Structures are given as C-alpha cells and as structure tokens.
Amino acid sequence: MGTRGYIVGALLFLIAAAAAQVAPDWVVSLATIAFANALVVLGLIVMWRAGLVSFGQALYYCVGAYTVALTARWTGFTDAIALVLLGGVVAGIVAVLVGFLLARYREIFFAMLSLALSMILYGVLVKTESLGSTDGFTVAVPTFFGVAPRGDALGRALYWLTLGIGAVCAVMVGAYFRSVAGSLAAPIRDNEIRIEFLGVSASRIVHVKIFVAGVLGGLGGALAALAIGHVDPNMAYWTTSGGFVFVTILAGAGSIAAAFVGSLCFEAVRSFAVDAMPGLWQMTLGSVLLLTILFLPDGLGSLVARLRKRDEAAS
Amino acid sequence: MPFKRAHSRLFIPPHPQPLPATRERARGEGRGAPTAARKSSRGEGRDTVLTAFAIITDGLVYAAYLFIVAIGLTLIFGVMKILNVAHGSFYAFGAYGAATAVGIYADAGWPAAAGFLLMIVFAMAIGVVIGLVLERGLLRLVYGRDEVVVVLVTYAVFLILEDVIRLIWGAQSYPAFQPMVSAGSIEVGDLVLSNYDILLVAIAALIAALAWWALRFTRYGRVLTTVIFDRETAAAFGINVTVVYTVTFIIGAALGAVGGAVMAPKISVTLGIGVEVIVLAFAVVAIGGMGSIEGALVGALIVGLCRAAAVHLAPQIELFVIYGVMALVLVVRPYGLFVRAQPRKI
Numbered sequence: 001m002g003t004r005g006y007i008v009g010a011l012l013f014l015i016a017a018a019a020a021q022v023a024p025d026w027v028v029s030l031a032t033i034a035f036a037n038a039l040v041v042l043g044l045i046v047m048w049r050a051g052l053v054s055f056g057q058a059l060y061y062c063v064g065a066y067t068v069a070l071t072a073r074w075t076g077f078t079d080a081i082a083l084v085l086l087g088g089v090v091a092g093i094v095a096v097l098v099g100f101l102l103a104r105y106r107e108i109f110f111a112m113l114s115l116a117l118s119m120i121l122y123g124v125l126v127k128t129e130s131l132g133s134t135d136g137f138t139v140a141v142p143t144f145f146g147v148a149p150r151g152d153a154l155g156r157a158l159y160w161l162t163l164g165i166g167a168v169c170a171v172m173v174g175a176y177f178r179s180v181a182g183s184l185a186a187p188i189r190d191n192e193i194r195i196e197f198l199g200v201s202a203s204r205i206v207h208v209k210i211f212v213a214g215v216l217g218g219l220g221g222a223l224a225a226l227a228i229g230h231v232d233p234n235m236a237y238w239t240t241s242g243g244f245v246f247v248t249i250l251a252g253a254g255s256i257a258a259a260f261v262g263s264l265c266f267e268a269v270r271s272f273a274v275d276a277m278p279g280l281w282q283m284t285l286g287s288v289l290l291l292t293i294l295f296l297p298d299g300l301g302s303l304v305a306r307l308r309k310r311d312e313a314a315s
Numbered sequence: 316m317p318f319k320r321a322h323s324r325l326f327i328p329p330h331p332q333p334l335p336a337t338r339e340r341a342r343g344e345g346r347g348a349p350t351a352a353r354k355s356s357r358g359e360g361r362d363t364v365l366t367a368f369a370i371i372t373d374g375l376v377y378a379a380y381l382f383i384v385a386i387g388l389t390l391i392f393g394v395m396k397i398l399n400v401a402h403g404s405f406y407a408f409g410a411y412g413a414a415t416a417v418g419i420y421a422d423a424g425w426p427a428a429a430g431f432l433l434m435i436v437f438a439m440a441i442g443v444v445i446g447l448v449l450e451r452g453l454l455r456l457v458y459g460r461d462e463v464v465v466v467l468v469t470y471a472v473f474l475i476l477e478d479v480i481r482l483i484w485g486a487q488s489y490p491a492f493q494p495m496v497s498a499g500s501i502e503v504g505d506l507v508l509s510n511y512d513i514l515l516v517a518i519a520a521l522i523a524a525l526a527w528w529a530l531r532f533t534r535y536g537r538v539l540t541t542v543i544f545d546r547e548t549a550a551a552f553g554i555n556v557t558v559v560y561t562v563t564f565i566i567g568a569a570l571g572a573v574g575g576a577v578m579a580p581k582i583s584v585t586l587g588i589g590v591e592v593i594v595l596a597f598a599v600v601a602i603g604g605m606g607s608i609e610g611a612l613v614g615a616l617i618v619g620l621c622r623a624a625a626v627h628l629a630p631q632i633e634l635f636v637i638y639g640v641m642a643l644v645l646v647v648r649p650y651g652l653f654v655r656a657q658p659r660k661i
Contacts, residue, residue: 108466285474293467
C-alpha cells in the first residue's frame with residue numbers, strides 16, 4: 001500500500017464519517033456493529049497471514065465486552081473512549097498469557113486449543129450467576145468527555161468512535177504488515193524451520209501475532225458491547241468465533257480494507273436475510289462460505305487485486 | 316409401579332442444581348441431570364460412598380456417550396486428516412431420525428426392542444447416505460487443500476445442514492423417551508440405575524471392542540492402519556486410498572448418527588443439539604490425541620468422570636472442567652495422550 005492507498009483510505013474514511021449525518025438510524029447502528037466486528041476480523045487476518053486460524057477469537061471479543069460492562073457496573077465510570085481502550089488492554093493481557101500456551105501450536109491444533117480456551121470462558125460465564133448467567137446483563141449508557149448524548153446522537157457518537165478506532169487500528173496494522181515481523185508471516189506459513197535457521201524465533205513472532213489479534217479482538221468486543229448495550233456469554237461461544245472466521249475467509253487476507261468492507265457486507269446481508277427468510281439464514285451463510293472457498297480462495301479482496309492487475313496489463 | 320418411577324426420574328433432576336437459564340437448557344438437556352439417583356441418605360460415611368459410586372456410574376454413562384460421538388470424529392481425522400465440524404450435524408441427523416423412528420413404532424405399537432433396533436438402523440441409514448453424498452459430492456473437491464481450509468468446508472456444511480434439519484423437521488422439539496421408559500430401571504443398593512444407561516455403556520463397550528477387533532484382525536482394518544500411518548506409501552503399495560477414504564467417511568458418519576440415535580431418548584431432540592456436541596467431541600479427541608481410537612476411549616473416560624465429579628461436588632464448575640482438563644492435558648502433552656511423534660519435515 002503506497003501513498004495512493006493512504007489517500008483512498010482517508011477519502012473512504014471521510015465519506016463514511018460524513019455518511020452518518022444523512023444515513024438513517026438503523027444503518028448507522030448496523031455499520032457500528034459491522035466495523036466493531038471488522039476489528040476482530042483484522043486480528044484474524046493478522047494470524048491468517050501466518051497460516052493460523054483461531055476458532056476462539058470470541059475469547060478476546062468477550063473479554064473486551066465484559067471488561068467494559070463490568071467496569072461501568074462496578075465503578076460507575078462510563079467514559080466510552082477510556083472504557084474501549086481498557087477493553088483492548090485487558091484483552092491484550094489475556095492474549096499475552098494465553099500466548100505462552102498457544103504459540104507452540106500450529107494448524108488444526110492451534111484452532112482447537114483456541115476454541116477450547118474460549119469455551120472455558122463461556123463455561124465460567126454461564127455458571128456465574130452474579131453476572132446474569134446465560135442472560136448476561138445490560139451495559140451502562142456511555143458518556144463522551146462528560147457529555148451524555150441520547151438516542152440518535154449516542155448512536156452517531158458510537159459510530160464515529162468505532163470508525164476512528166477502526167482507522168487508527170487499520171493504519172497501525174498496515175505498518176505492522178510492512179515491518180520485519182509482519183513480513184515474516186508468509187514464510188512462517190510456508191516453512192517455519194527455515195525461519196528459525198535465519199535466527200528468528202517463529203514462536204515469538206506467533207506470540208506477537210496472538211497479542212495483536214487479542215488487542216484488536218478486545219477493542220472490537222468493547223465497541224460492540226457499548227453499541228449493543230448488552231453482554232452475554234454467547235459472545236464467547238464457538239459459533240461467534242466461527243462467524244468471525246467466516247468474514248475473514250469472505251474478505252480474504254489480502255487487504256486491510258477488505259476486513260471492513262467484508263464485515264459491512266456480512267452484517268447487511270445478515271440483517272436482510274434474517275428478515276426475509278429466517279429459516280434459511282445459516283444455509284445462505286454456509287453456501288456462500290463454500291462457494292468462496294471453492295471459487296475465490298483468496299476472498300473478495302482478491303477481486304480488487306485481480307482488477308488492478310488487469311488495469312496494469314492494459315496500460 | 317416401575318413405569319412411574321422411571322418416568323418421574325426423567326423429568327425431575329434428582330440433585331438440587333441451580334436452575335439453568337433458558338438458552339442453556341434448550342441447548343443441552345442431555346448433559347444436565349445426573350443419571351444415578353440417590354434414594355435416601357443414611358449417615359455421613361455411607362453418603363460419601365454413595366456419592367463416589369454415583370460419580371463413577373454417572374461418569375461411565377457420560378463417557379459412553381462421549382466415546383460413541385468421538386470415535387467417528389477421531390476415525391475420520393486419523394485416516395483423512397479432516398477435522399470434521401459436520402460431525403455435529405451427523406449426530407443431530409441421527410437424533411432426529413431416531414425420534415422419527417420412535418414415533419413410528421410407538422404409533423404402530425411394536426415391542427420396545429424392535430423399536431430400539433429400528434431407531435439405530437434408521438439413524439445409520441441416514442448417516443451412510445449423508446456421508447456418501449458429502450464425501451463424493453464435496454470433500455473430494457478439496458482434498459489436497461490446507462487442512463484448515465478443509466475444516467472451514469466442513470464448517471460450511473455444518474451450517475447448511477443445520478437449516479436442512481430445520482426444513483425437514485421444523486422448529487419444534489421431538490420427545491423420544493419411550494425406549495428409556497420401557498427399559499425400566501434397577502436398584503443397586505441405595506441407587507436407582509436406569510437400564511437404558513447400562514445399555515448405553517454396553518453399546519459403547521461393544522463399539523470399542525468392534526473397532527479394536529476390526530482394526531487388528533480384518534483386512535480392511537489393516538489397510539486402514541497403513542493409510543493412517545502413511546497415505547502415500549500405502550497408495551504406492553497398491554491400496555486404493557480413494558475407496559478407503561469414502562468407506563471411512565461413511566463409517567464415521569454412521570457412528571456419529573448412531574451417537575445421536577442412542578442419545579435421543581435421553582434428551583429433548585431439538586434444534587441446535589449438534590452445536591454443543593461437536594465442541595465436546597473435539598475436547599475428547601484432543602485429550603486422547605487426534606486420530607487415536609484408544610485415545611478417544613481414554614479421553615471420554617477422563618472427561619466423563621471429571622464432569623460427573625464436578626456435577627456432584629461443585630456444580631458451578633461443571634462446564635469449565637471439561638475444557639479445563641483439556642487445556643491441562645495439552646499443556647503437558649501438546650498433541651494429546653496417545654499420539655505418534657511426528658518428524659519435522661524441512
């Protein structure tokens with residue numbers, strides 16, 4: 001991504017930010033959830049580049065969400081920005097700790113162990129009755145620097161917050177991809193032992209990736225908790241992780257923007273499909289996933305790359 | 316009246332447990348109530364013995380269920396290196412098929428044993444058909460792709476099959492408790508044990524013995540062992556790996572469906588039962604070592620006993636304990652208890 005990428009990204013960002021002024025309420029709230037989830041997907045892309053698929057990213061999502069909800073509940077502190085950052089930090093700490101165990105594993109074992117860890121959190125939350133057990137509990141209404149917007153204004157404020165944090169994360173992840181540690185992702189996927197012969201610890205690089213993905217997951221969960229206004233243990237269930245993996249495959253690991261666009265498409269399609277044909281939603285999802293894997297192995301993002309290549313060939 | 320006692324045992328959990336909230340209850344009636352009911356308690360020392368006995372019997376029954384579900388999964392992984400998320404759907408299809416079969420025989424008024432047999436056969440037939448269609452129609456196309464990508468393919472299949480079940484059977488739940496009720500129960504000392512549970516343990520033991528015998532003493536079993544050991548070398552020696560894959564997948568699918576069928580009388584057959592089963596089976600298989608049959612057996616016993624102990628002694632950690640044990644085992648043995656060391660390939 002060169003200067004052109006940044007300019008296009010900045011333009012898209014401004015358009016997305018301005019659109020909230022004219023877009024109807026439900027679009028704004030849908031986009032808020034979509035962009036919050038896109039952060040989790042971004043984390044999955046970071047790992048996917050190294051050939052790792054986590055079927056337990058809901059762990060960090062849920063940790064971020066519960067951090068926000070519990071802090072607001074126990075301390076009465078409701079500043080949205082600080083809460084979201086706190087969610088990211090706590091999820092990051094969890095990710096570092098989990099990483100000591102997880103960084104040794106690859107492929108299916110990585111997927112399964114991360115799944116088990118998120119299921120542990122699910123099991124604990126389901127049995128904790130003081131936290132509402134399976135029903136979860138409501139998250140306090142957030143404030144912004146002491147101002148407490150209501151109704152539409154709150155929705156827009158959360159949207160802008162999500163968009164802002166999303167943009168910052170996108171730029172930072174972009175920088176990470178271009179760094180040495182980031183560029184070593186593909187070699188890890190291809191042949192890890194050769195990396196080690198270069199004198200680099202592969203498991204340390206994987207550990208960093210787990211951390212980055214954990215922070216992103218926590219931020220996404222924290223934003224989602226504020227946007228939805230409710231947290232429950234299902235945020236840690238494996239089907240939630242499955243949803244994130246789904247969007248990752250759909251978007252492809254090729255580009256950062258694809259995470260946001262893919263997540264937006266996913267949420268849009270979901271809200272229409274659930275409305276129009278409630279019994280067939282999962283079937284639609286599964287079919288799209290199958291078709292993507294069979295015919296578009298690098299995701300929707302690869303379509304853009306393909307077009308660009310054709311342009312270059314033509315000129 | 317034996318009927319009445321058995322009936323009441325079905326619906327009233329014998330142990331005081333925190334009331335599970337709605338979603339939890341809908342998802343997993345099967346793992347909810349402990350199996351062995353305590354009739355009375357006379358004194359402390361006797362109570363401890365009773366609890367220990369109840370933990371062991373409950374644990375065995377739960378382990379039997381886990382083993383029947385996990386063996387199909389581990390077989391498919393061992394031979395084909397596919398972590399089959401759709402195994403949960405096979406389980407669900409088996410359970411729905413069995414519930415339908417129970418409905419048929421209950422209406423026709425056939426004897427219970429015939430009904431039970433019909434249930435199993437019906438479920439197996441469903442499993443064979445789905446397995447064949449899936450393997451030949453879809454999985455064949457993705458052999459050679461990344462293992463993780465194949466997991467995602469089976470995940471997609473799982474999602475699709477969930478709605479197929481909804482289309483076929485609708486959203487209502489199907490009670491299929493007749494076999495369990497007609498099996499009755501026996502009293503061992505102060506404990507009431509359901510005969511159906513004993514049958515479940517027997518079936519699991521039978522499957523384990525059959526699997527052991529088939530792998531060791533039949534031609535197909537030996538072919539299978541070579542394919543598990545090294546697919547390419549087996550192919551070089553003239554083994555038709557394609558056929559082995561198809562047959563294995565069908566057997567695995569049928570086993571998953573049988574798991575659903577034998578559990579159907581103990582649970583309320585409803586949407587979403589496959590979602591829970593698949594992660595449980597993953598945990599069992601991961602503990603034992605993926606692809607190992609004896610590993611599945613040991614893993615099922617460990618998880619079953621630990622969970623039963625948790626249910627009786629500390630109900631609040633019941634769910635946690637399963638995955639906690641799994642994480643603990645994997646810390647010590649990263650690839651499970653019974654797994655052959657893999658050479659690093661450069």
